[in-house]
Amino acid sequence: xxxxxxxxxxxxxxxxxxxxxxxxxxxxxxxxxxxxxxxxxxxxxxxxxxxxxxxxxxxxxxxxxxxxxxxxxxxxxxxxxxxxxxxxxxxxxxxxxxxxxxxxxxxxxxxxxxxxxxxxxxxxxxxxxxxxxxxxxxxxxxxxxxxxxxxxxxxxxxxxxxxxxxxxxxxxxxxxxxxxxxxxxxxxxxxxxxxxxxxxxxxxxxxxxxxxxxxxxxxxxxxxxxxxxxxxxxxxxxxxxxxxxxxxxxxxxxxxxxxxxxxxxx
Amino acid sequence: xxxxxxxxxxxxxxxxxxxxxxxxxxxxxxxxxxxxxxxxxxxxxxxxxxxxxxxxxxxxxxxxxxxxxxxxxxxxxxxxxxxxxxxxxxxxxxxxxxxxxxxxxxxxxxxxxxxxxxxxxxxxxxxxxxxxxxxxxxxxxxxxxxxxxxxxxxxxxxxxxxxxxxxxxxxxxxxxxxxxxxxxxxxxxxxxxxxxxxxxxxxxxxxxxxxxxxxxxxxxxxxxxxxxxxxxxxxxxxxxxxxxxxxxxxxxxxxxxxxxxxxxxxxxxxxxxxxxxxxxxxxxxxxxxxxxxxxxxxxxxxxxxxxxxxxxxxxxxxxxxxxxxxxxxxxxxxxxxxxxxxxxxxxxxxxxxxxxxxxxxxxxxxxxxxxxxxxxxxxxxxxxxxxxxxxxxxxxxx
Numbered sequence: 001x002x003x004x005x006x007x008x009x010x011x012x013x014x015x016x017x018x019x020x021x022x023x024x025x026x027x028x029x030x031x032x033x034x035x036x037x038x039x040x041x042x043x044x045x046x047x048x049x050x051x052x053x054x055x056x057x058x059x060x061x062x063x064x065x066x067x068x069x070x071x072x073x074x075x076x077x078x079x080x081x082x083x084x085x086x087x088x089x090x091x092x093x094x095x096x097x098x099x100x101x102x103x104x105x106x107x108x109x110x111x112x113x114x115x116x117x118x119x120x121x122x123x124x125x126x127x128x129x130x131x132x133x134x135x136x137x138x139x140x141x142x143x144x145x146x147x148x149x150x151x152x153x154x155x156x157x158x159x160x161x162x163x164x165x166x167x168x169x170x171x172x173x174x175x176x177x178x179x180x181x182x183x184x185x186x187x188x189x190x191x192x193x194x195x196x197x198x199x200x201x202x203x204x205x206x207x208x209x210x211x212x213x214x215x216x217x218x219x220x221x222x223x224x225x226x227x228x229x230x231x232x233x234x235x236x237x238x239x240x241x242x243x244x245x246x247x248x249x250x251x252x253x254x255x256x257x258x259x260x261x262x263x264x265x266x
Numbered sequence: 267x268x269x270x271x272x273x274x275x276x277x278x279x280x281x282x283x284x285x286x287x288x289x290x291x292x293x294x295x296x297x298x299x300x301x302x303x304x305x306x307x308x309x310x311x312x313x314x315x316x317x318x319x320x321x322x323x324x325x326x327x328x329x330x331x332x333x334x335x336x337x338x339x340x341x342x343x344x345x346x347x348x349x350x351x352x353x354x355x356x357x358x359x360x361x362x363x364x365x366x367x368x369x370x371x372x373x374x375x376x377x378x379x380x381x382x383x384x385x386x387x388x389x390x391x392x393x394x395x396x397x398x399x400x401x402x403x404x405x406x407x408x409x410x411x412x413x414x415x416x417x418x419x420x421x422x423x424x425x426x427x428x429x430x431x432x433x434x435x436x437x438x439x440x441x442x443x444x445x446x447x448x449x450x451x452x453x454x455x456x457x458x459x460x461x462x463x464x465x466x467x468x469x470x471x472x473x474x475x476x477x478x479x480x481x482x483x484x485x486x487x488x489x490x491x492x493x494x495x496x497x498x499x500x501x502x503x504x505x506x507x508x509x510x511x512x513x514x515x516x517x518x519x520x521x522x523x524x525x526x527x528x529x530x531x532x533x534x535x536x537x538x539x540x541x542x543x544x545x546x547x548x549x550x551x552x553x554x555x556x557x558x559x560x561x562x563x564x565x566x567x568x569x570x571x572x573x574x575x576x577x578x579x580x581x582x583x584x585x586x587x588x589x590x591x592x593x594x595x596x597x598x599x600x601x602x603x604x605x606x607x608x609x610x611x612x613x614x615x616x617x618x619x620x621x622x623x624x625x626x627x628x629x630x631x632x633x634x635x636x637x638x639x640x641x642x643x644x645x646x647x648x649x650x651x652x653x654x655x656x657x658x659x660x661x662x663x664x
Contacts, residue, residue, distance in 0.1 A: 075491065099497030107495070113488040115649065124485050125496035127478040131506050181497045 032081035056231035104183035112162035125180035326453035335567025342563030350554035353487030360536035366516025392516020400508030438531025552614025
């Protein structure tokens with residue numbers, strides 16, 4: 001850790017400390033820092049997401065994954081650093097503006113609207129951000145919402161309430177709601193937590209299909225086993241800073257990563 | 267109001283021959299028609315058919331009381347828009363009622379401006395008050411916001427007392443001119459003006475809450491972060507709800523003081539009782555439905571008056587209150603009735619009527635209607651409370 005700290009002070013002598021420019025990817029995060037009081041949750045963290053890739057964002061519990069995520073999507077204001085999306089500086093933009101710019105997210109702790117059916121949950125995401133819009137009264141919105149539900153495998157659950165869905169169903173609902181905002185980049189937070197093996201497989205297939213259709217995906221997880229087979233590339237974060245970056249194969253063989261996971265979880 | 271529910275059951279059956287129109291719409295229209303026909307029943311005795319039991323006469327005084335109740339119904343609908351739909355519970359909605367009323371009354375009394383112009387001025391100023399209260403709502407959530415709404419009317423009241431020379435202090439102002447000059451002798455016209463506005467405001471709020479904005483309102487009540495995560499700015503919709511609600515509350519208040527029955531006094535417009543009554547009205551009628559708030563508002567507006575003028579005496583065998591005229595403790599009885607209704611009709615009068623209507627219809631058809639709305643029965647009130655709990659917890663762990 002001490003050598004890394006020194007590295008972060010200069011202009012990027014080590015390969016893991018390079019600094020990024022706005023055009024290095026569809027989403028570029030440069031020297032992102034988030035402090036809560038005296039606690040540094042994310043420390044001068046940089047990475048870039050390339051178009052139409054599936055990037056894994058890996059780290060043990062409490063490593064700062066969700067905090068990074070919240071800073072990028074506008075739920076937290078970063079303490080320092082820059083976020084570029086499609087070449088534009090979007091640091092600190094409120095979350096709804098990020099979504100309308102094409103950057104959608106799902107929540108690790110699912111946040112369905114409990115008062116309405118699955119299809120109405122998705123329909124909300126199709127409502128434009130305008131005070132006076134009556135598209136919902138014509139019924140077109142509901143049809144589109146129903147198609148999106150079918151796309152993620154909720155075709156049989158349209159009129160159930162979220163409380164009636166199994167865990168995997170709630171994840172699919174989160175995905176449908178995010179897809180309804182018509183994103184170009186989708187951040188998926190901890191999709192595999194609590195899923196059975198077969199469900200991990202079918203969700204992975206869904207995410208792969210979405211990528212084939214042109215979507216760029218960033219998948220966050222602390223469980224590498226399910227993730228490494230899905231992703232093209234991974235960024236590993238530990239104690240708020242980057243530990244490693246590379247292909248799944250490189251990550252699997254990285255000693256520092258193995259140490260962070262106590263050699264056990266690979 | 268007893269006629270309302272009784273006729274409801276009849277039309278419920280009639281509605282079956284018109285499958286395209288749900289029974290509740292028929293009930294609603296019949297209810298409004300009843301309100302519209304009421305002045306034609308002038309000086310006829312209405313009752314339950316038993317001589318001497320619950321008989322009252324539709325006289326001018328009753329129509330004027332009902333006018334008050336209609337404005338209170340509008341006020342309750344305005345509360346429901348912001349609190350029932352977006353879940354931003356306002357404990358001081360009388361503020362908007364009072365700002366609209368005092369603005370219009372002061373302009374009329376002080377500058378001789380006709381109510382037809384001073385009332386819109388009251389609406390505008392109430393809407394501004396809506397922004398003033400709405401902006402803190404962007405930062406504060408749950409109980410913290412409610413505290414702001416609770417304190418704001420207290421500040422206004424202290425201001426009114428401090429500058430009694432302008433605002434008349436705790437006694438209020440004298441009555442301003444009547445709207446279009448219709449006084450006590452034109453009770454039916456005063457009533458019809460109120461009813462017309464009542465219907466118009468109800469239609470407006472139904473359109474707003476049934477449009478896309480209404481979906482966003484209820485989504486904000488459920489989870490604000492989920493709303494912004496689908497690209498919708500919750501702040502914009504919250505301010506909109508506050509301004510709309512405040513403007514309508516202001517309209518109701520301003521119209522009310524220009525009737526022969528209402529006057530610009532703190533007790534009528536912004537006392538704690540008013541602030542609580544409006545919540546009772548909306549929750550009792552059915553929070554988050556608009557129509558329920560309208561029904562609840564009329565109920566809260568008229569029942570104490572009916573009790574007051576009933577002339578009954580409580581039977582002597584009852585402890586504590588035995589032998590007392592009902593008129594002396596009308597508000598106590600009203601509060602007990604309210605508590606009882608809240609207990610037996612969770613979710614409000616409107617939802618109970620719709621649910622029972624459906625059950626009656628389904629049991630006739632032989633359907634099992636339980637599953638169709640089994641998931642929807644959680645009360646809005648419970649949801650809001652749960653939201654508060656989650657927010658308090660959320661402050662710590664994220």
